[in-house]
Amino acid sequence: MREERAYLVRIVTRQALDRLRALGRRKESYVGPWLPEPLLTAPDVAEDVELAESVSMAMLLVLETLQPIERAVFVLREMFSLDYDEIADVVDKSPAAGRQLAYRARAHVAARRPRGTASAAETRAALQAFQRAVETGELQSLLDVLAPDVVYLSDGGGVKHALLRPVVGVDKVARLLATGWWKRDGKRSVELVQINGGPGLLVRIDGEIDGVVAVRVENGYVTGTYHVRNPEKLSRVDRETAMTR
Known part of the structure; x- marks a missing residue:
């Protein structure tokens, strides 16, 4: 089961990286600011503060400032809690390099994510x-x-x-x-x-x-x-x- 999971994560991540790189090339010639595609979501999504923040327009714009591989590592670590050995295998990096990418991406996001809160x-x-x-x-x-x-x-x-x-x-x-x-x-x-x-x-x-x-x-x-x-x-x-x- 673990091997099947690792295989699926690897395939999906690589497809996502290809997609991110293609979008990056498209954005170079995009007219005006580029915003993520909006989704109409149910009210209960907002009740889960962590989930709501992770898919918010503001957070998606912050993630857009990461390099594709940094974004992939950040999502795998922060959203799916994969360990560094798994992440390293998925992105073809050493565990040490995976840790460094995760640290850099986390610091980048932390410096730019919205700070204030509202009830x-x-x-x-x-x-x-x-x-x-x-x-x-x-x-x-x-x-x-x-x-x-x-x-x-x-x-x-x-x-x-x-x-x-x-x-x-x-x-x-x-x-x-x-x-x-x-x-x-x-x-x-x-x-x-x-x-x-x-x-x-x-x-x-x-x-x-x-x-x-x-x-x-x-x-x-x-x-x-x-x-x-x-x-x-x-x-x-x-x-x-x-x-x-």
């Missing part, structure tokens, strides 16, 4: 306020709910209109959201949902899904907004994706 009540209140502000375009309401150093990223993949650079700072992000810059002619609706285990908004124009906004809430304020409009990445937001450890 369920704080998150719900912040998201509801954010939703109302986005729907109405009321500038003061946005200023009240956004953190001073809030970051806004949008991903249209060159197919839909999106901003080519991150927008940082409460004044800039608030004014941007207040204008509803992504809105084309038609009726816009905004629905509260769970995206990648965290709070988010599902945006529809004339009843059709136009995009999702994953929201990071820390200490009662919105600190990160990740707006995905690329149609190729929206295939899994019309139904919930089951997630377990």
Whole structure:
């Protein structure tokens, strides 16, 4: 059984590495910021804090900054608790090299992962306020709910209109959201949902899904907004994706 497990882990990891390298080449010519594909998740995912953080948009973006082999080692060690001998065999490295890769990846992630926390009540209140502000375009309401150093990223993949650079700072992000810059002619609706285990908004124009906004809430304020409009990445937001450890 152990040999079968090791074989399966090796095959899956190598396929994942090939996929990561292919995505890396694609991202070199990608138009604007690249965001992970959003998933519509069930509310119970958010109740498992560890699981929710591991699949959150913010954490996935941190993992994207790792080299493919570092990311593979990090996931195998931190998510699946494989020992270093197993990891070394999977990635064709010595146990010592595997330990060094794991240490470097862990330190990299620890330095960049979001620090603040928010209770369920704080998150719900912040998201509801954010939703109302986005729907109405009321500038003061946005200023009240956004953190001073809030970051806004949008991903249209060159197919839909999106901003080519991150927008940082409460004044800039608030004014941007207040204008509803992504809105084309038609009726816009905004629905509260769970995206990648965290709070988010599902945006529809004339009843059709136009995009999702994953929201990071820390200490009662919105600190990160990740707006995905690329149609190729929206295939899994019309139904919930089951997630377990």
